[in-house]
Amino acid sequence: MITSSSSEMFVASPARQNRVTLRKTVISCALLAGALLLAIVLMSLIGSEQLPVRPSLCALASFGTTPCGLTRDQFDILFQIRLPRILLAAAVGGSLATAGAAYQALLRNPLAEPYLLGISNGAAVGTMIALIYFGTIEWTRPVLAFTGALLATFAVYRLARGRAGATPERLILAGVIVTTFLSSVIVFVTTLMDATRIRSFTFWLLGDLSGTSKSLLPIAITITVGGALALTLHARSLNLLMLGERDAFDLGVEVGRVRMVVFLVASLLVGSSVAASGSVGYVGLVVPHLARLSLGSDNRISIPAAALGGALFVIVADTVARTIIAPRELPVGAITALIGAPLFIYLLKRV
Amino acid sequence: MTKSFSRKGAKEKSKSPSQALSLRLCAFAGEILVRAILLEAREITVSYDHRIAVADLTLTLKQGEITAIIGPNGAGKSTLLRTLNGQIRQSSGAILLDGQPLERLNRRSISRRIAVVAQEAELRFPVTVLEFVLGGRFAWSTNTGWGWETERDLQVADAVLRETEMSELSGRLMNELSGGERQRALMARALATEAPILLLDEPTANLDLSHQATLLALVRSRCDRSEAAALVVTHDINLAAQFADHIFLMKNGRAVYSGTPEQVLQPEILQDVFEVRVLVDAHPVTGGPRVTPVHDRRS
Numbered sequence: 001m002i003t004s005s006s007s008e009m010f011v012a013s014p015a016r017q018n019r020v021t022l023r024k025t026v027i028s029c030a031l032l033a034g035a036l037l038l039a040i041v042l043m044s045l046i047g048s049e050q051l052p053v054r055p056s057l058c059a060l061a062s063f064g065t066t067p068c069g070l071t072r073d074q075f076d077i078l079f080q081i082r083l084p085r086i087l088l089a090a091a092v093g094g095s096l097a098t099a100g101a102a103y104q105a106l107l108r109n110p111l112a113e114p115y116l117l118g119i120s121n122g123a124a125v126g127t128m129i130a131l132i133y134f135g136t137i138e139w140t141r142p143v144l145a146f147t148g149a150l151l152a153t154f155a156v157y158r159l160a161r162g163r164a165g166a167t168p169e170r171l172i173l174a175g176v177i178v179t180t181f182l183s184s185v186i187v188f189v190t191t192l193m194d195a196t197r198i199r200s201f202t203f204w205l206l207g208d209l210s211g212t213s214k215s216l217l218p219i220a221i222t223i224t225v226g227g228a229l230a231l232t233l234h235a236r237s238l239n240l241l242m243l244g245e246r247d248a249f250d251l252g253v254e255v256g257r258v259r260m261v262v263f264l265v266a267s268l269l270v271g272s273s274v275a276a277s278g279s280v281g282y283v284g285l286v287v288p289h290l291a292r293l294s295l296g297s298d299n300r301i302s303i304p305a306a307a308l309g310g311a312l313f314v315i316v317a318d319t320v321a322r323t324i325i326a327p328r329e330l331p332v333g334a335i336t337a338l339i340g341a342p343l344f345i346y347l348l349k350r351v
Numbered sequence: 352m353t354k355s356f357s358r359k360g361a362k363e364k365s366k367s368p369s370q371a372l373s374l375r376l377c378a379f380a381g382e383i384l385v386r387a388i389l390l391e392a393r394e395i396t397v398s399y400d401h402r403i404a405v406a407d408l409t410l411t412l413k414q415g416e417i418t419a420i421i422g423p424n425g426a427g428k429s430t431l432l433r434t435l436n437g438q439i440r441q442s443s444g445a446i447l448l449d450g451q452p453l454e455r456l457n458r459r460s461i462s463r464r465i466a467v468v469a470q471e472a473e474l475r476f477p478v479t480v481l482e483f484v485l486g487g488r489f490a491w492s493t494n495t496g497w498g499w500e501t502e503r504d505l506q507v508a509d510a511v512l513r514e515t516e517m518s519e520l521s522g523r524l525m526n527e528l529s530g531g532e533r534q535r536a537l538m539a540r541a542l543a544t545e546a547p548i549l550l551l552d553e554p555t556a557n558l559d560l561s562h563q564a565t566l567l568a569l570v571r572s573r574c575d576r577s578e579a580a581a582l583v584v585t586h587d588i589n590l591a592a593q594f595a596d597h598i599f600l601m602k603n604g605r606a607v608y609s610g611t612p613e614q615v616l617q618p619e620i621l622q623d624v625f626e627v628r629v630l631v632d633a634h635p636v637t638g639g640p641r642v643t644p645v646h647d648r649r650s
Contacts, residue, residue, distance in 0.1 A: 018479070018522065019479075019481065019482065019485075019500075020482075021499065022499050105476075108475055108476075109475065110475060110476065232497060233497050235497060236489065236492070236494075236497065236498055237489075239482075239486065240486050240489055242475075242476050242478075243474060243478070243483070243486065246438070246469065247486075249438055249458070250436060250438075250462065250465075250466070250467040250469070251462055251486055251487060251489045251490060251540075251544070252458050252459040252461070252462030252463070252489050252490030253458070253489065254457075254458045292476070292477075296477075297476040297477055297478055297482075298482065300497065300499075
């Protein structure tokens, strides 16, 4: 009698109902995916050049097969300039937010973020080397960016691990050290360049989607989708790693293997996004934080939600960046940092 | 009245109907005179941080038995615990889990057999007690990445939350709990693994007297009922005296004395190991040994 009534009480308990389930995950992700699709369509209509709404929607719905009454120029603006840029923004945002969420879980640190840890800078150095030495071979950029990101990741991880383990502050300090070191490398390389390229480089370093490369777009999208899936497939292990490496080990997580997978995949995500658009900061901080705040800490929901939310966030931020002082443009990284830096301070106070 | 966490001999005097089955099982086990060995360490030596932390130590954990490890700080107690779980590799000797060398087993199959309760680092993400306890079901999931808890996982979690008196707190966030509540959540998670071997590192450190008793009674009943074995590292000698079947006394990485509490907890032995004068008398309730350090105020 007692047991049956108490178990009934438990079935109704809020903890059990609020738990993250497959159903909840699928519904949340479907809603986010819908919002993302809507944003892609809406943001492609916004810009310094006014496009007629109805024909543009018709052309988008036909995936660019029929012009639907758009002029040649309008059609090109929509499909050659805006849509690739928006898709790249989605890939970059999705990559950085997913990588941020995974780093945060693995390093047990809500402040971990590719840009703040110097991982984006590592990728930037790699990209610059590719630009200078293999300028004509485009695929070397993501490859070297990935290598740079991976090296920076290991450097930060090594530096942050003290005898007492990695505290959040120690990790951020290690990130600062790696960031400033790599920044001086970047400055050194930049001064070797001619003056005309410096300005575009400075923009690129802050995170700039205006130089969207057609050939890198499919690579970036593939890596984003693949990487987000790969990390989501390790979400349950990451849930336990979030509680501590020793805990996770005791409970059956192959800590070394999962850590290696996260380092590799996250570096790949950061590398491909930096190679395409430079270092867009704070996306990996803002988006996973919002995902956890609204959906809970379970990585099985927060990683895919961060991937979709990150795409959405950067699409909107980039639209703001290219329209707010039109016809001139801001680098998208300036907008994300404007939102991200205050949040970072808020989080730092709470950790 | 006998406290329920007292040792086996004392407990069997107070038969209750609910224990009849387990007693019959015990009698049956007694008939074949063999308690299965669950975990065995054979002459293991562990080097850790460039020094020998555990030297030439042999230990067996048998079904239904609680073994306590006591000893001064730095004796290698926690290192031993982590070695038995496979976290630190021994430099020589062998650890056998169900007769198989530990290093040949994969991580998840070890975690289905060995559960650990240890002091853990602070939590930095909001996790509910229920989510935390469900973490104990990880090793049982068929899909470790994108797997979801089954109905059985939830039932096990409900049961251990009730056992540890944590049901009402299941929706609370872990970092809002008191030290004692968190300790009970750790215990609940270890029990949720359904592992027959429990390794506990200072499990009563943050607990008040009544919850110490509840927790140890829980360990005791696990050992009796589901034929589990427990190894408890503790600083509380009297607690060890009350609930342990065996006591290992460690110093400088070696098991210097081992045996029943009566055999090990003797004034000469304790003075030798802890280098402090102690008084050992009979506990007024359980009749087991009771240890009191004697502080010489003049020195």
